[in-house]
Amino acid sequence: MKPEPASALFAGPFALAALSAPDGPEFPALVTPDGRAVDLRDVFGDDRLTTLDVLDRWETTLPRLRAVAADTGLARAAVTELRVHAPVAPRQVFQSGANYRQHVIDLHVAHRAPGDDRPESERRAEAAEIMDRRAAEDLPYVFIGLPTSIGGPYDDVVLPAWAEQPDWELELAVVIGRPAHRVPVAEAPEYIAGYTIANDLTDRAAVFRRDMPRIGTDWLRSKNAPGFTPLGPWIVPAESIANPDDLRVTLKLNGETMQDESTQDMIFKVARMVSYASQTARLLPGDLVLTGSPAGNGMHWGRLLRDGDVMEGTVTGLGVQRTRCVAEAS
Structure with missing residues (x-):
């Protein structure tokens, strides 16, 4: 699939992309x-330049990118x-x-434990209480994904033959622009280069x-198949997004709207998620912090x-990604 012509592909005067001619x-x-696209290898005089290189030097490259756009x-x-x-x-x-x-709340209701015959209203109330408690305790939930799961914004997504219940989860993704470790919430926006769609x-x-219920979740198996994280199409600089905590996240399946929610519904906002991840790990330029997905997944x-x-x-101001699902050949 290819991007469609549009009057404005994204917010702001420019964005970063990774492109190639057909061959x-x-x-x-x-x-x-x-x-319209400008090849940054020519601008920076480096035939081996990548977008990661640009992000590695974000503080010095950003002013130059503004000049290139103009x-x-x-x-x-x-x-x-x-x-x-x-x-x-x-x-x-x-x-x-x-x-x-x-x-x-929707997932809590959908993943009903065996033998739990309580009415849906009661289970929803329980989930809402859990969410309120998590917000009060200020404890986000962050785990690690694999870079090899990243796919292009218009690439086909191969559904593995073993995947019984493949589901979508559209998200706002934060792109880090400076090494970040133990960053306070108030300073976290200074470490964000831009935003994209995942x-x-x-x-x-x-x-x-199910064979080891006490161990809990298996994120390797459930989320990290090749191409299971379509990303992009663009990295829109943070300076072009006025408020990342007030963007519309929308996913359509075969033209029918399934997810349509504002990032205002996030329990922990963008700056808090970046700060939280940095309290344990050292975030590097080009790293992604996915901020979670709104209601309207396939299980719902x-x-x-x-x-x-x-x-x-x-996602508001970040463009459109379009991917087709293809079943893995048995």
Whole structure:
């Protein structure tokens, strides 16, 4: 799939992308909202430059990117004539679980324990109480994903033959722009280079180890198949997004809206998630912090992913990603 022409692909004067000609190597690009791209290898005089290199030097490259975006004399190519890859190959991926209030309540109801015959209203009330307690205790839930699960924003998503309940989870993804360790919440925005879109696919049947219930979740099996995290299409600089805690996250499945919620419903906001992850780990430029997914996943609808499905994900100001599901050949 290819990006469609649009009057404005994203918010702000420019974004970062990873592009390639049909038979050429991948290269970092500055893209303008009208769908034109500048090859940053030419700008920086480095044939081996990557978007990760640009992010590694974000404080010094950002002013230069602003100047490139304003320079109408530079050669620009149409994005629609190029292949769009995941905008960055991160070193680390930090994933957030249970961070949208309504989403967690829906999952709590959907994952009813055997023998739990209580009415849905009672189980919803229980889940709401759990969410209120987590917010009061200020304890986000963050775990580690694999960079090898990253896929392009228009690539096909292969559904593994073993995946019994593949599900979608569209998310706002934070892209780190400076090394960050033990960063206070108030300072966390200074470490954010920009934002992009991630679809954090999950095989619901593999989330819990039924053979070892006391161990809990199995995120390796359930979330980290190759291409299970479509990313992009663009990294929009943080300065172009006025309030990341008030963006609309929308996923359509075959044209039907399944998720449509504001990041206002997040229990822990963007700055808190970045700060929390940094209290344990050292975040590096280009790392991703996925902020959780809102209500409206497949388990809620009783309709999981299958061969031929097309997912279209949007987040306010960040563009559109469009991926088709393909069943793995048996």
